[in-house]
Each structure stands twice: as structure tokens, then as C-alpha cells.
């Protein structure tokens with residue numbers, strides 16, 4: 001039970017933020033929390049946030065691990081485009097659903113392996129190493145789709161974008177399952193601690209016998225796999241692979257989700273759950289702006305402002321200041337009490 | 342002689358951390374022209390007091406007067422402008438800037454508004470020459486050893502301090518000659534009327550340089566006295582709050598285990614770091630390594646452990662070849678290595694004491710076999726008790742522990758792996774007198790249980806106390822081996838002095 005309590009304490013700021021954002025949306029848009037069922041699937045604005053937030057949530061899972069090792073993966077958006085393109089090309093060539101999925105996911109893992117090798121073996125700084133694939137990746141995706149939007153009509157594949165199971169949209173199930181699975185693997189084994197150790201002090205970790213090289217490569221491969229899943233969902237959603245726009249700028253949203261989730265860009269302690277909540281916060285802000293009916297040209301500015309507020313509230317300086325005031329108030333109250341007595 | 346009005350006067354300084362009262366109403370006065378030693382066990386609150394005085398920490402209570410005027414520095418920069426220069430316990434410079442830049446940062450010499458790098462290098466070279474250090478000042482700081490970095494930090498603080506100079510364990514990684522040069526500089530500053538605060542666990546140095554001492558214990562002030570009025574036993578008593586029984590030995594141990602060597606290194610070396618050497622390690626034997634800083638002591642250890650893998654020779658274990666290409670290989674072979682530079686090579690600052698202790702064991706078991714939570718907790722508690730690690734609990738991030746206690750956590754990490762062959766590089770650095778005796782006892786106990794140890798130390802008395810054999814390293818060569826009764830401080834000093842003469 002103490003473990004559950006510790007997790008709750010860790011994610012409390014993110015949960016509060018999410019609640020505040022949702023509350024704000026509900027104020028300007030009554031009926032926000034309404035849920036209806038049609039065609040065996042839940043519908044509603046709240047469900048929509050969970051659903052639309054799937055790609056960023058998936059990216060955030062891998063990104064959290066990468067950032068915990070003191071790295072960063074800028075290539076995830078491009079990897080989404082590549083694996084979406086691979087999935088579309090494979091399904092239209094008629095090789096069937098399972099080989100298609102396998103091919104798309106293996107493509108993502110291969111991209112991660114490339115990044116991992118650059119970082120762990122060649123020792124290139126992560127931001128530079130992954131920038132290569134970020135730039136080149138979209139080109140590769142365009143080569144696969146031959147410059148056009150590669151559409152498909154395979155029911156099985158489309159199911160991953162717009163289908164539902166037990167009423168819950170598939171993308172939601174996928175990111176929840178992936179988040180749960182990775183969290184369990186990382187926390188039930190020693191991986192979490194070892195990843196945190198290399199993120200805090202790589203040299204000391206190597207001297208303590210941690211196989212940092214293999215661990216780093218595995219982490220980037222996980223990030224590639226998560227990006228591939230996100231790419232398949234994005235492609236399935238629009239029934240086609242759009243090499244130019246699939247996953248565009250999503251790497252930044254994923255990084256933001258991790259940061260809003262409270263994992264430090266300096267590596268070390270991480271929480272996948274907090275990052276997932278962070279992803280939902282970002283999606284809620286996106287959806288909220290749309291629902292509020294602001295002219296779309298304000299969207300990015302409003303989003304930036306909201307995120308600025310969230311980050312400022314979470315910054316260590318503000319937190320200590322707040323704690324200071326709270327303590328001041330507490331001691332003032334204590335004084336008041338003694339006076340009364 | 343001290344004037345009437347103190348230079349620095351702190352009253353009732355209080356600082357609390359979650360779970361710890363680090364300072365509890367401590368008074369401290371520093372006169373100009375005095376060297377004031379600040380003493381106490383690991384975790385007594387020495388560094389915290391310094392950090393409160395210089396604004397590195399916000400104090401919870403208390404007042405600080407400098408020259409009679411209240412001051413409240415917000416950060417170390419403000420303290421510097423007030424004339425307080427500080428060398429913190431953990432070297433606090435910018436590793437990826439050059440030595441000259443580190444020395445001159447914030448007050449670079451300029452020509453026509455541009456920084457003149459030639460002038461900067463020149464003044465840096467002159468400054469360092471005062472400490473007998475002649476190095477290439479244009480190279481990055483992190484290409485030099487901890488000792489050199491320490492000298493650079495001291496030189497920088499000295500050049501910044503107009504009124505007060507604070508040195509927190511400045512001599513922990515210096516050799517005897519460097520300490521002498523530092524003390525010359527300190528005496529000169531004292532003549533100029535500066536007040537100097539000196540923290541050290543080396544009591545000989547304290548008696549040599551200080552005028553007065555202040556002792557802290559568990560965050561409380563025990564007392565302040567003139568050094569002339571106190572003797573060593575009494576001082577240790579004040580610090581520990583108990584007697585310290587300590588036997589001293591004249592020469593090395595003669596109960597050297599007989600029989601076949603456990604691990605043999607033949608022609609083992611690494612180009613540019615340590616010349617090929619032969620070394621036999623017996624179970625239950627302590628091999629000491631003596632030599633000056635930079636002579637190849639740490640290089641020997643790092644080559645043995647595969648940190649910088651050997652490129653000549655071979656190792657064998659009971660006749661079978663032993664592959665030592667990386668720390669992982671060495672650990673698989675039953676080695677352990679507690680490195681010298683605990684901040685960069687040792688501790689994982691953000692992780693807890695518990696995680697730091699289980700880390701090496703966990704790495705050896707592999708990620709699929711986590712040490713069960715209950716076992717981790719039990720292990721951490723056991724080592725906290727056995728090594729007397731001062732921490733409110735095992736979940737505190739190790740980076741928040743005092744320096745000496747971090748050192749103990751490092752030892753615990755390797756003891757937890759129960760190695761056959763444990764390499765300790767300066768295991769007692771920054772450790773208080775009480776814990777120092779404990780660690781020497783621990784080394785003897787481990788060795789009695791059949792562990793083989795290789796211990797590098799600058800403290801020759803310490804090597805005499807536990808070594809069966811001592812290897813003297815000079816200019817990256819193993820040049821002498823002293824056995825049993827031959828191991829005396831004099832013999833070692835002779836070998837090391839020969840080294841100096843040869844070098845000059």
C-alpha cells in the first residue's frame with residue numbers, strides 16, 4: 001500500500017493540474033463530461049481527449065526512459081511517419097495484418113537501434129544523434145509513400161485507429177496497455193534503478209558494473225517501438241500514411257509531456273505514469289482551446305501560455321517560495337494560537 | 342593577536358533539513374589574522390555552517406556580522422564581493438573550461454574591452470607557481486587529477502578573498518609537498534590580516550596551522566579554544582564525545598599468508614598510464630600502495646579493474662587466464678573497486694543511500710533478478726549500522742549526506758558484493774578520526790576473513806597499520822616492494838623522496 005501511496009504523492013501535482021485544466025474546460029463548455037454510447041463505442045469530449053492524446057502518450061513512454069538516461073529523442077515524430085508509411089505500404093501490398101504490424105514495429109525498433117548505436121557506441125550527444133533521423137526520417141517516409149498520401153482500406157488495420165473494444169477506443173487501450181506494461185517491466189525488474197543510475201552519473205554507474213551501453217541502446221529501441229505504435233495508430237486513424245504530416249512536431253509535445261510530468265531533463269528519477277498524465281494535460285489543453293471557440297490562429301499562443309503557467313507552478317523556485325509562505329502562515333497561525341491561549 | 346572586534350561573528354546559526362537538525366544555535370567567531378580550525382565528526386555540520394556563512398544555504402535562524410555589520414549573502418557570489426572566498430568540500434569549478442579560465446572567471450584581464458587570453462594564461466601560470474604547480478593552463482580542467490583541481494580551486498578562492506578565506510577539507514587530496522605550499526600561502530595571508538577558516542580531519546595539520554579551534558558535534562557547538570590549551574587526546578574526546586582507543590604499529594604486519602597466490606598479474610600494464618608490473622595477490626593479504634599523487638597509484642588500480650584495460654601482459658586466477666577488459670569483467674572475476682574521486686566516479690547523487698549500496702550487487706545479478714525490496718532494506722540498514730553512516734534513513738539521496746558519510750556508502754556498495762579482491766583508492770579520505778579507526782579495523786577484519794585487499798593511501802601511518810606488503814610507485818613504474826618488518830614510514834618516505842629527487 002505504501003508503494004501506491006508513494007506513486008500518488010509523486011503524481012499529485014500532475015493530477016491536480018489535469019483536474020484544473022479539465023475543470024476550466026467544463027466551465028466554458030458545459031456538457032464536457034457527457035458520455036454517450038453509439039455503435040458499441042463511448043463518445044464524448046472527455047473520451048476524445050483520451051483518444052486524441054494516444055500518439056503523444058505513446059511517444060512519452062519511450063521519451064521518459066530516454067530522458068531518464070539524460071538523453072533526448074528528437075526522431076520520434078519522423079519514426080512515426082516512417083512506420084506509418086511502412087504499415088500502409090505493407091498492407092496495400094497485401095501481405096496481411098499480422099506481418100504488416102510486425103514489419104511496422106520492427107522498423108521502429110530498427111530506428112531506435114540506429115539512434116542507440118550513435119549515442120552509446122559512437123558517443124554522439126543524443127540531441128545531435130537523434131536530429132539526424134529527425135531530418136532524414138521524413139525523407140525516408142516520403143520515399144516509401146512515393147511522395148503521395150498512401151491510403152488503404154484494410155478493416156483490420158483501420159480498427160487500430162477507430163475501432164473499440166468493450167466500448168473503449170483502441171488507441172486508448174493501446175496506450176494504457178503500453179504504459180502499464182513498460183511500467184511493470186521497468187519497476188518489477190531492476191531496470192528502472194539502473195536507468196536512473198546511468199542518467200545521474202554514467203561514469204560511476206559503469207564503474208559499479210552496469211552495462212550502460214546495452215541499456216542505452218535498449219532504451220532508444222523502446223522509444224523507437226513506442227513511436228512505431230503511435231505511427232500505426234495515426235495512419236490507421238486517417239486510413240493512410242502522410243509522410244509530410246504524420247507525427248509532425250509531436251516529438252516536442254512528447255518532451256513537453258515528460259517535462260510536465262516532472263521528470264528532469266538532467267536525467268535520473270522518472271515516472272512514466274506522470275508523463276502519461278502530462279500527455280493528457282497537453283491534449284486537454286489542445287481540445288479545450290478548440291472547444292472554447294477561440295479563433296484557431298490563437299491556439300498555439302494560448303497553448304504556450306498555459307504550458308508556461310504549468311511549468312512555472314512546477315518550478316523548484318516557485319515551489320520553495322510557496323512552501324516558504326505556507327510555513328510562514330503556519331508559524332503565524334501558531335503564534336496566533338499562543339496569543340489566544 | 343586577535344583584535345577586540347571579531348572579523349566575522351556568527352551567533353545562533355540554525356539550519357534544519359528534513360529529518361536532520363544540521364546546525365542548532367551555533368556561535369562562531371573569527372578574528373583577523375587567525376587560522377581557525379573547524380572540527381567535528383562526519384556529519385557534525387561543518388560544511389553546513391560554512392555554507393550558511395557564505396549564503397550557499399539559506400540559514401533558518403541566527404545572525405552574521407562581518408566587521409561589525411550584519412550581512413546576509415544570498416549566494417556565494419555576494420559572499421565573494423563581501424570579501425569571503427571559499428573552497429567547498431566538493432570541488433566546484435567548471436570542468437570543461439580551461440584551468441586559466443577557471444582561475445580568472447569573473448575577473449578576466451581585458452585589453453580594449455576584449456578578454457586577453459595571453460594575459461589570462463600568464464597570470465594563471467603565475468598564480469599556480471605559488472603552489473609549485475607548473476601545468477599547461479590552457480588545457481581543460483577535467484584533464485587534470487582531483488589534486489590539481491583542488492589546487493586550482495584554492496588558488497581561485499585565495500585570489501578572491503579580501504577578508505575571509507574558508508577552506509573545507511582542502512588537503513584531503515593533496516600530498517605532503519602541496520600541503521606545505523598551501524600552508525605557506527595561508528601563513529602569508531594571515532600576516533596580511535585575513536581570517537582563515539580551516540576544516541580538516543588531519544589533526545597533525547590542525548595542530549600545525551591553527552590558532553584556535555571550534556568543535557561541533559551533531560550540529561551543536563561543543564566549544565572554542567586556543568590550540569595551545571588543548572592536546573590531541575582531549576581534542577578527539579571533544580569531537581567524538583568518547584575515548585578513542587587506537588593502537589599504533591611501528592612496522593607492517595608479518596603474518597603474511599603463505600602458499601599459492603590467488604590472482605597473478607604478469608607484465609600487466611597500460612601504455613601511457615602505468616608501466617608493466619608483476620603482482621601476486623594472496624587471499625587474506627593486504628597490499629598497500631604508496632607514492633605521490635600522479636605517480637601511477639590510481640592508474641594501477643584502474644588498470645587492474647579494467648577501467649582503462651591493460652594492453653600488455655595477462656592476469657590469471659589459480660592458473661586459469663582471467664579476462665579483465667572492463668569493470669564488468671573484473672566484477673565477474675570477484676573484484677571490487679572503490680575509486681578515489683567519489684563525486685565523479687563513485688556516488689549516484691540523486692539515488693538513495695539504499696540504492697547506492699545495492700547498485701554494484703544489482704548490476705552483477707543482472708536486471709532480470711532485482712534484489713527483493715526487503716533484502717535491499719535489510720542490507721542498507723545493516724551497513725548503515727556497521728559503518729555508522731549518519732543519515733536519517735536509507736531513503737535519503739546520497740548526495741545530501743556529508744562528505745565522509747558518502748565515502749562510507751561507497752565502501753558499503755562494494756562490501757555488499759562480497760568480493761574476493763577489493764581495491765580501495767584512498768578509502769579514508771574525508772573520514773573523521775573515529776571512523777578512520779573503524780575503517781582500519783574493518784580492513785583487518787575483511788582480510789582475516791580471507792579477502793585480498795589492495796589499498797592506496799597517502800597516509801603512510803595507515804599503510805603501516807594494515808599492510809603485509811607495500812608497493813612504491815614512482816613515475817608510473819612500480820619501483821620498490823617492502824615486506825613485513827621493512828614497512829615503516831621512514832622506509833616509505835625514503836622511497837618516495839628518492840622519487841622526488843629522481844624527478845627533479
Ligand SMILES: Nc1ncnc2c1ncn2[C@@H]1O[C@H](COP(=O)(O)OP(=O)(O)OP(=O)(O)O)[C@@H](O)[C@H]1O
Pocket residue numbers: 358359361362363381382383384385386387388389390430731732741742743744745746771773
Ligand atoms: N542539502 C542537504 N539536504 C539534506 N540534508 C543535508 C544537506 N546538507 C547536509 N545535510 C545533512 O546535514 C548534516 C551535516 O552535514 P555536513 O555536510 O555539514 O557535515 P560535515 O560536518 O561537513 O561532515 P564531513 O566531515 O563528512 O564533511 C548531515 O547529517 C547531512 O546529511
Ligand SMILES: [Mg+2]
Pocket residue numbers: 387388389430509743744745
Ligand atoms: Mg563536510
